[in-house]
Amino acid sequence: MAKEFKRSVCPYDCPDTCGLLVEVEEGKALRVKGDPEHPFTRGFLCPKMHHYEKTVHSPLRLTSPLLRTGPKGMGHFRPISWKEAIAYIATRWQKIIKQYGAEAILPYSYAGTMGLVQRNSGHPFFHRLGASRLDRTICAPAKDAGWKAVMGQTATPHPAEVKDSDLVILWGINAVATNIHFLPLVKEAQKKGARVWLIETYKTHTAAHADQVFLVRPGTDGALALGLMHLLVKENLINQEFLNKHVQGFDKFKEEILSSFTPTKASQLTGLSEQTIYAMARTFGRSRAPFIRLGAGLSRYGNGAMSTRLIVCLPALVGAYEKKGGGCFPGTFTAEAFPLQEFLHEDFLGKKTRLINMNQLGEALNNLADPPVQSLYVYHSNPAAVAPDQNQVLKSLGREDLFTIVHERFLTDTALYADLVLPATSSLEHPDLYRAYGSYCIQLAQAIIPPVGESKANWDVFSLLAEALGFAEPFFKQTSTEVISFLLSLPAPFRQGIDTDALMAGRPVEIPVSPIAKHTYRTPSGKIEILNPSENYPLPCYLPPYHGEFPLRLMTAPSLFALNSSFRERDELRQREKGMFLLMHPQDAAARALRDEDRVWAYNRLGEVKFTLRITPRVPPGVVVAEGIWWLAHCPGPRSVNALTSSRLTDQGRGSTFYDNTVEVRLA
Numbered sequence: 106m107a108k109e110f111k112r113s114v115c116p117y118d119c120p121d122t123c124g125l126l127v128e129v130e131e132g133k134a135l136r137v138k139g140d141p142e143h144p145f146t147r148g149f150l151c152p153k154m155h156h157y158e159k160t161v162h163s164p165l166r167l168t169s170p171l172l173r174t175g176p177k178g179m180g181h182f183r184p185i186s187w188k189e190a191i192a193y194i195a196t197r198w199q200k201i202i203k204q205y206g207a208e209a210i211l212p213y214s215y216a217g218t219m220g221l222v223q224r225n226s227g228h229p230f231f232h233r234l235g236a237s238r239l240d241r242t243i244c245a246p247a248k249d250a251g252w253k254a255v256m257g258q259t260a261t262p263h264p265a266e267v268k269d270s271d272l273v274i275l276w277g278i279n280a281v282a283t284n285i286h287f288l289p290l291v292k293e294a295q296k297k298g299a300r301v302w303l304i305e306t307y308k309t310h311t312a313a314h315a316d317q318v319f320l321v322r323p324g325t326d327g328a329l330a331l332g333l334m335h336l337l338v339k340e341n342l343i344n345q346e347f348l349n350k351h352v353q354g355f356d357k358f359k360e361e362i363l364s365s366f367t368p369t370k371a372s373q374l375t376g377l378s379e380q381t382i383y384a385m386a387r388t389f390g391r392s393r394a395p396f397i398r399l400g401a402g403l404s405r406y407g408n409g410a411m412s413t414r415l416i417v418c419l420p421a422l423v424g425a426y427e428k429k430g431g432g433c434f435p436g437t438f439t440a441e442a443f444p445l446q447e448f449l450h451e452d453f454l455g456k457k458t459r460l461i462n463m464n465q466l467g468e469a470l471n472n473l474a475d476p477p478v479q480s481l482y483v484y485h486s487n488p489a490a491v492a493p494d495q496n497q498v499l500k501s502l503g504r505e506d507l508f509t510i511v512h513e514r515f516l517t518d519t520a521l522y523a524d525l526v527l528p529a530t531s532s533l534e535h536p537d538l539y540r541a542y543g544s545y546c547i548q549l550a551q552a553i554i555p556p557v558g559e560s561k562a563n564w565d566v567f568s569l570l571a572e573a574l575g576f577a578e579p580f581f582k583q584t585s586t587e588v589i590s591f592l593l594s595l596p597a598p599f600r601q602g603i604d605t606d607a608l609m610a611g612r613p614v615e616i617p618v619s620p621i622a623k624h625t626y627r628t629p630s631g632k633i634e635i636l637n638p639s640e641n642y643p644l645p646c647y648l649p650p651y652h653g654e655f656p657l658r659l660m661t662a663p664s665l666f667a668l669n670s671s672f673r674e675r676d677e678l679r680q681r682e683k684g685m686f687l688l689m690h691p692q693d694a695a696a697r698a699l700r701d702e703d704r705v706w707a708y709n710r711l712g713e714v715k716f717t718l719r720i721t722p723r724v725p726p727g728v729v730v731a732e733g734i735w736w737l738a739h740c741p742g743p744r745s746v747n748a749l750t751s752s753r754l755t756d757q758g759r760g761s762t763f764y765d766n767t768v769e770v771r772l773a
């Protein structure tokens with residue numbers, strides 16, 4: 106068969122959702138490149154996906170179901186058939202259900218694949234089973250909560266609006282690592298004369314794209330927003346007409362910030378000088394259309410929702426939300442593109458079962474609550490590496506009486522603890538529907554190569570399990586393709602006006618956002634709600650981050666060469682990263698008599714993790730940074746970074762607090 110390029114989509118948890126062109130020959134992916142026709146990603150890929158074919162055809166791919174033959178965590182397995190595997194799960198689960206009830210079974214998944222069908226395949230199945238439900242809040246629900254508190258369901262601008270801004274603020278986003286396709290748009294604004302600021306906790310690779318970098322103490326972004334708003338009011342840089350017409354509660358808020366949040370206070374909290382805060386406020390207030398690209402990082406502190414809320418208020422004071430090129434862009438909300446509820450089938454739940462927060466997996470499995478979790482089914486996720494409080498998670502995965510099934514492409518840290526490992530397809534081997542969260546693009550991807558080995562897609566495995574457990578609903582007998590057709594057949598006003606033929610042909614398609622008018626604020630009052638009476642704090646205010654007992658604040662930041670724990674199967678990407686480093690300021694290193702390249706332990710009450718030390722002025726004093734999540738097999742010590750992160754939750758949204766931890770460091 107001749108070589109040909111076929112269209113696909115990057116399935117990983119990244120706002121860009123790149124369009125791919127995959128060269129295929131005789132059922133193998135030979136190479137992958139960006140699709141130049143994609144309106145947002147425009148033909149280039151990040152380094153992670155550049156050789157996706159090496160992931161797809163990696164010699165480490167799992168190719169048959171595996172049954173554990175040795176102690177948990179040791180990775181001793183023997184191959185078995187799919188028939189045996191499905192029958193084994195059904196028998197074990199029937200026993201568990203008989204003894205403890207179905208709530209003793211817990212699914213665990215997040216966003217290993219972002220395709221709507223494969224990502225969500227387990228929902229209808231586990232609802233029908235009556236299993237415990239997982240509160241899927243590991244990413245940035247606090248950011249959503251903060252946005253919604255002020256803006257409700259208001260649509261966010263088109264990301265390309267940034268080109269018309271004269272002041273672009275990248276706030277808490279390392280775009281080079283997590284939103285690289287936004288940067289060419291920023292560049293266009295810069296060429297037209299816009300200034301670009303980066304507000305961060307350390308100098309990330311994105312700093313090279315900014316005209317000015319402002320480093321704030323971790324968790325004090327809300328204090329900076331308040332200090333700036335105080336000065337905008339004091340220096341009469343606000344847009345009173347806009348505030349009168351479109352903002353609820355500004356007068357009360359104004360009194361509050363004038364009396365209680367001075368630039369001196371903002372300076373003391375953030376570490377920025379008062380002079381800098383004055384200069385920032387004046388530039389912001391005098392800009393025609395300031396545009397904030399808000400990242401998810403700052404919402405992973407205990408005060409994440411409140412910090413987001415304060416930042417979202419900032420453009421309202423100067424009326425930036427009405428200006429072309431102005432406002433705040435936290436990402437796009439494209440959920441309305443497909444009525445997913447019809448697929449998730451909450452109606453299959455006989456009664457509402459208990460909800461277990463995924464950030465507290467260790468506690469949930471170790472506290473033998475009524476009923477104790479007796480079986481864990483993990484799919485496209487790797488909680489042994491990515492969940493907080495790794496020591497507690499690993500201890501729980503080691504429970505001999507916990508029947509663990511892991512459906513994966515690779516023998517991850519979690520799969521090593523499984524009783525049964527099921528081989529999963531990659532995104533090139535199954536069909537799916539995608540919607541981006543950094544642009545308004547949607548796309549349909551077909552399977553373009555056959556499954557590697559005996560691997561199966563999530564949907565297909567849940568169909569087999571449904572059959573084995575005697576579920577009579579015809580719903581579970583559909584194929585993935587039929588489910589996709591069903592989703593596409595449901596009316597969705599949000600998709601109105603799209604090029605349906607292009608979508609069906611697998612081309613990237615953009616939802617037209619021009620009809621979303623300025624001044625259309627989808628909140629209960631129809632206004633931007635600085636004052637929101639339904640919130641615990643009706644007016645936004647400063648909430649401090651976690652006050653840890655150790656002297657250094659630990660930032661668990663994204664890596665350029667991995668996405669959470671994905672891509673760690675690739676030797677060449679790990680080599681480019683060079684190792685698992687802890688970044689530390691020279692002053693902090695000198696105080697501890699540490700030298701560059703030393704092996705060090707970072708520790709706190711939860712655990713200790715060995716790193717190679719990198720001394721750099723890129724991080725400010727009092728902060729240490731660990732980029733990326735490593736598989737245990739590649740770590741310098743027995744644990745990876747999440748042995749240091751806590752399962753505490755955010756102020757709103759029950760989200761993770763990965764950035765809100767403290768440590769001390771000593772020589773190993």
Ligand code: SF4
Nearest residue numbers: 115119122123151154
């Ligand atoms: S990880 Fe993000 S930037 Fe990289 S190819 Fe996928 S969607 Fe594009």
